[in-house]
Amino acid sequence: MAGTGGWVLGVDSGGSGVRVSLARADGTARSAPVSSKRPAVVAERGIDADSLLDEVLPAARELMRAAGAEELAAAAVGAAGMATLGDDLRAVLPGALREAFGVRALALAADAVTAYAGALGMRPGVVVAAGTGMIALGTGLDDSGWRRADGWGHLLGDAGGGAWIGRAGLDSALRAHDGRPGGSAALLERAEALFGPVHELPGQLYPRPDRPAVLASFAPAVGRCAAADPVAADILRQAARHILETAAAVRPVTATANGSCRTALTGGLFKMGEPLLGPLRELAPEVFPEAEFVPADGDPLLGALRIAGALASGTLSLPEDPALLHVPMHVHPHSQM
Amino acid sequence: MAGTGGWVLGVDSGGSGVRVSLARADGTARSAPVSSKRPAVVAERGIDADSLLDEVLPAARELMRAAGAEELAAAAVGAAGMATLGDDLRAVLPGALREAFGVRALALAADAVTAYAGALGMRPGVVVAAGTGMIALGTGLDDSGWRRADGWGHLLGDAGGGAWIGRAGLDSALRAHDGRPGGSAALLERAEALFGPVHELPGQLYPRPDRPAVLASFAPAVGRCAAADPVAADILRQAARHILETAAAVRPVTATANGSCRTALTGGLFKMGEPLLGPLRELAPEVFPEAEFVPADGDPLLGALRIAGALASGTLSLPEDPALLHVPMHVHPHSQM
Numbered sequence: 187m188a189g190t191g192g193w194v195l196g197v198d199s200g201g202s203g204v205r206v207s208l209a210r211a212d213g214t215a216r217s218a219p220v221s222s223k224r225p226a227v228v229a230e231r232g233i234d235a236d237s238l239l240d241e242v243l244p245a246a247r248e249l250m251r252a253a254g255a256e257e258l259a260a261a262a263v264g265a266a267g268m269a270t271l272g273d274d275l276r277a278v279l280p281g282a283l284r285e286a287f288g289v290r291a292l293a294l295a296a297d298a299v300t301a302y303a304g305a306l307g308m309r310p311g312v313v314v315a316a317g318t319g320m321i322a323l324g325t326g327l328d329d330s331g332w333r334r335a336d337g338w339g340h341l342l343g344d345a346g347g348g349a350w351i352g353r354a355g356l357d358s359a360l361r362a363h364d365g366r367p368g369g370s371a372a373l374l375e376r377a378e379a380l381f382g383p384v385h386e387l388p389g390q391l392y393p394r395p396d397r398p399a400v401l402a403s404f405a406p407a408v409g410r411c412a413a414a415d416p417v418a419a420d421i422l423r424q425a426a427r428h429i430l431e432t433a434a435a436v437r438p439v440t441a442t443a444n445g446s447c448r449t450a451l452t453g454g455l456f457k458m459g460e461p462l463l464g465p466l467r468e469l470a471p472e473v474f475p476e477a478e479f480v481p482a483d484g485d486p487l488l489g490a491l492r493i494a495g496a497l498a499s500g501t502l503s504l505p506e507d508p509a510l511l512h513v514p515m516h517v518h519p520h521s522q523m
Numbered sequence: 524m525a526g527t528g529g530w531v532l533g534v535d536s537g538g539s540g541v542r543v544s545l546a547r548a549d550g551t552a553r554s555a556p557v558s559s560k561r562p563a564v565v566a567e568r569g570i571d572a573d574s575l576l577d578e579v580l581p582a583a584r585e586l587m588r589a590a591g592a593e594e595l596a597a598a599a600v601g602a603a604g605m606a607t608l609g610d611d612l613r614a615v616l617p618g619a620l621r622e623a624f625g626v627r628a629l630a631l632a633a634d635a636v637t638a639y640a641g642a643l644g645m646r647p648g649v650v651v652a653a654g655t656g657m658i659a660l661g662t663g664l665d666d667s668g669w670r671r672a673d674g675w676g677h678l679l680g681d682a683g684g685g686a687w688i689g690r691a692g693l694d695s696a697l698r699a700h701d702g703r704p705g706g707s708a709a710l711l712e713r714a715e716a717l718f719g720p721v722h723e724l725p726g727q728l729y730p731r732p733d734r735p736a737v738l739a740s741f742a743p744a745v746g747r748c749a750a751a752d753p754v755a756a757d758i759l760r761q762a763a764r765h766i767l768e769t770a771a772a773v774r775p776v777t778a779t780a781n782g783s784c785r786t787a788l789t790g791g792l793f794k795m796g797e798p799l800l801g802p803l804r805e806l807a808p809e810v811f812p813e814a815e816f817v818p819a820d821g822d823p824l825l826g827a828l829r830i831a832g833a834l835a836s837g838t839l840s841l842p843e844d845p846a847l848l849h850v851p852m853h854v855h856p857h858s859q860m
Contacts, residue, residue: 270726335701339725341677341690341734343697353678360680364672365772388676389607397678435702 192259193250194498195287196490197242198300199226199265201399204238206245209491211259211498217252219487220245232271235278238263243286250287257288259498262490264300269509280514291497292515297486298323298337299504299511301452304489305482308496308503310440311448312477314433316455318402320347322429323510324447326438331505333436340398346428348402348455354421355408356401360384370417376407405458412461419461426465430473437476446478452485529596531835532583532624533827535637536563536575536602543582546828548596548835554589556824557582569608572615575600580623587624594625596835599827601637606846617851628834629852634823635660635674636841636848638789641826642819645833645840647777648785649814651770653792655739657684659766660847661784663775668842670773677735683765685739685792691758692745693738697721707754713744742795749798756798763802767810774813783815789822 198205203223209216222245227237242263250256261283265272275294283289295303301315302323312324321337321344340349355370359377362369363384374384380403381387391400411418429451437447456462470477496502497513506513535542540560546553559582564574579600587593598620602609612631620626632640638652639660649661658674658681677686692707696714699706700721711721717740718724728737748755766788774784793799807814833839834850843850 335703336697338697339729341728341738342693342725345694356679357682360673360675364769366672366768388679391678392676401678431703432701 192498193253193255193257194491194494195242195246195249195258195261195283195289196487196492196494197238197261197263197265198297198485198487198490199233199238199263200297201225201266204241204245205487206242206249207487207491208246208249208253208255209495211495213492213495215253216488216491217249220249226265228267228271231274233265233267233275235274235282238265238275239278239282246287258283259289260291260293260494261287261289262293262295262300262494262497264295264297264486264490264493266297268294268296268512272512276512276514284515290515291494292513293493293497293502294512294514295490295493296510298334299332300486300489300493302489303492303504304484304486305450305452306448306480307483307492308501309448310438311450311480312433312437313482314429314449314451314453316347316429316451316453318348318398319344320350320429320432320455322432322436324433324436324438325505326440327503327505328438328440330439332507332510333438334510335432335435340401344398345432346425348405349398350401350428351408351421351425351455352401352404354424355404355411355418356387358417358421360387368417370411370415372411372415373408373418376411377404380404380407405455409458409461422462423465423469426462426469427473430466430469430477433477434474437474445476447476449474449477449479450482451479452482529835530587530590530592530594531828531831532579532586532595532598532620532626533824533829533831534575534579534598534600534602535634535822535824535827536570536600537634538562538603541575541578541582542824543579543586544824544828545583545586545590545592546832548832550829550832552590553825553828554586557586563602565604565608568611570602570604570612572611572619575602575612576615576619583624595620596626597628597630597831598624598626599630599632599637599831599834601632601634601823601827601830603634605631605633605849609849613849613851621852627852628831629850630830630834630839631849631851632827632830633847635671636669637823637826637830639826640829640841641821641823642787642789643785643817644820644829645838646785647775648787648817649770649774650819651766651786651788651790653684653766653788653790655685655735656681657687657766657769657792659769659773661770661773661775662842663777664840664842665775665777667776669844669847670775671847672769672772677738681735682769683762685742686735687738687765688745688758688762688792689738689741691761692741692748692755693724695754695758697724705754707748707752709748709752710745710755713748714741717741717744742792746795746798759798760802760806763799763806764810766803767806767814770814771811774811782813784813786811786814786816787819788816789819
């Protein structure tokens with residue numbers, strides 16, 4: 187079972203659940219993902235490894251049985267918050283996955299890194315991952331490692347992401363309510379349809395633990411208003427500018443041959459479609475002229491499988507990084523030659 | 524002890540403690556305030572009345588003993604959050620204060636209303652109250668009641684307040700760190716001096732319950748950078764514009780004789796001085812040309828005493844309002860004539 191023909195495991199752990207998939211290390215076969223709606227618990231030590239394993243181990247066993255796999259050559263786990271909340275995962279997962287499945291190589295990746303690998307694989311470029319939050323990663327696959335911009339969360343940044351757009355929309359709704367400049371009657375109407383009378387909005391929002399998600403839940407309404415409402419259109423134009431600025435900030439110093447930079451926009455935010463994609467196309471030549479936009483190959487779970495496959499075959503060319511892409515168990519390329 | 528010569532009680536309940544003072548209803552004498560650093564408890568039912576009374580009753584007894592007062596003609600309690608969190612206060616305080624001190628008239632006011640009364644007394648105009656948050660109240664002392672703008676909290680508004688300025692400053696610090704446009708190296712340096720390496724800032728900020736106060740704690744740094752740093756100066760110029768827009772939105776429809784509108788800027792934010800006051804002076808003729816800026820007579824505790832005094836003498840001319848200025852026990856003006 188050694189070499190490129192072995193099986194590898196990919197895990198994508200996010201705020202709304204855990205997804206697990208199995209593939210041949212050389213990418214020639216891939217299982218349908220198994221999804222759990224139970225996210226890993228975030229406790230005092232950060233993301234709780236046992237709670238993640240409770241989802242991953244049964245799913246992996248089921249997938250291995252269906253595929254006839256007896257052991258796993260490598261695994262990659264991508265998790266939201268890996269950089270800051272991943273201590274328990276880094277301590278527990280290597281031993282647990284080796285013991286359970288004979289895993290010989292393991293990568294623990296920030297979700298932005300699995301998004302990158304899912305979108306561009308082992309190629310240099312820039313990937314934007316935008317949902318409730320917003321982050322961009324870039325790499326030239328050289329000694330300069332990863333470049334990262336934003337991803338600071340809804341109070342410090344995530345400029346142009348879902349919570350940012352929703353918040354700007356609610357701000358304009360309340361400006362209309364107050365009679366301050368910058369208000370939008372259309373957004374006020376949408377806000378009251380979604381949340382009820384706006385004077386009750388603070389009491390609804392502030393006590394909740396998922397405030398960024400509540401803010402982001404208003405972003406689609408801003409998108410729907412943009413065609414007819416200039417305030418909403420301006421919010422999305424600003425968001426597009428922020429997204430392009432953030433992407434441009436991480437473009438690899440070593441540009442590709444023709445001076446252009448492969449760039450993929452990934453994540454649920456772009457499902458908004460034209461109201462956001464229109465301004466992105468329009469502003470790109472000014473803000474990020476080197477961008478050569480390409481569709482993402484796949485999602486972060488594909489990225490985790492690709493990283494695991496590259497680990498198993500000793501071909502991982504994405505930069506290792508203690509916070510972004512940690513490889514505690516390694517099959518070194520030299521040992522394969 | 525009846526009539527304008529009686530004694531009245533003023534209470535100012537805020538996030539950092541409770542202040543209590545005693546005055547003659549006609550304003551001819553006023554005690555030094557008694558301060559407690561224990562704020563009233565905010566529990567499930569909102570602001571807990573018993574916890575507030577634990578601070579107020581001993582302080583009031585002490586002040587009454589020193590003044591030789593045997594009973595109180597009226598009392599006014601101003602509290603942060605009165606509008607949304609004041610149910611228990613509205614239920615408990617009338618009976619408790621009548622029983623303890625013979626109080627015959629009582630007003631329960633939002634802190635913005637006591638700020639108004641402290642600044643302008645019973646005169647029409649506009650008062651801005653800005654600290655961590657930002658709100659403006661205006662009234663023409665006519666049937667149109669209070670006009671209120673902003674005060675929506677740090678995620679929905681409070682535009683130009685302390686948390687808003689601090690957040691904008693940290694955003695610019697992180698832009699400089701990322702290499703995005705709009706960054707300020709000076710603000711980055713200040714942020715790292717105050718909070719340590721910025722990549723640890725999200726982990727420091729998001730778990731805290733007092734996030735708005737943490738953001739506002741960076742506002743003075745923005746003020747100190749403004750003389751030499753154009754990004755910081757621009758943040759304060761935007762803040763000044765927001766403050767003036769919010770003030771202008773509540774100017775009473777019935778302007779004063781010469782078309783001007785008496786306007787007072789109150790609250791800790793304005794201690795920042797010239798870095799904020801300069802842009803306010805500069806932009807006022809454009810954004811709020813009717814504003815006639817006047818110094819505030821005094822603070823919210825003076826406002827509470829003034830409201831209580833006006834209640835006792837039947838001369839309260841500020842508009843009653845269930846959320847902003849609730850008067851459950853009234854000495855009606857007609858009964859005084």
